[in-house]
Amino acid sequence: MPVDLRPSQALRLMQEVNLSLVRDSEQDLSARQLTILLTVYLEPPPHTVRGLAAKLKVTKPAITRALDTLGSMRLLSRKRDEADKRNVIISRTVEGSLYLEQLGDLVAEKAKTLPR
Template structure:
């Protein structure tokens, strides 16, 4: 590993992901997770164009991620009230619960690693 590698963060990520894999959560790609986190961690409104610009990817990448996240009810598309040709991306209760549970998994993984290091 290089000098810039943070082994603790990588161990934390690994532990959290192992716990998540063992849960009933759907498997999301990194792109899907990035879109989901962007919508939940930044102020609305969110659009395909805006998300593509923020994540520095193309609009089709965002559209594919939204297709999956919509099917899982983690996000939803709504008509833009100001521009009927456009849509906005909105949060859902299921998406908020999903991220809350993921946060709990990360906290627990950090607790376990801290106990191992003590």
């Protein structure tokens, strides 16, 4: 079901969600890290460093740095592709699923409080 927001409401929602993440999370994610995380969870696998770099139009080292952080937080994992050792496969984790479930709940909660 489409949601009809005015630009000011959309920006307010972004502000409220990000404010909550900064205040309440142990470690808040950068826009790049969050985009990678959402891409891996919302789009069908497989996901590779090369594929994410192409999709986001950033370098492979930029993806690798983001994955280092996301991996240390256990939100994603990665391993070498046995079929093609040049590829690194990015996988979902239980912790990442829980993080995004809570994020989805937060966005829905904040959307309900938007002034109409």
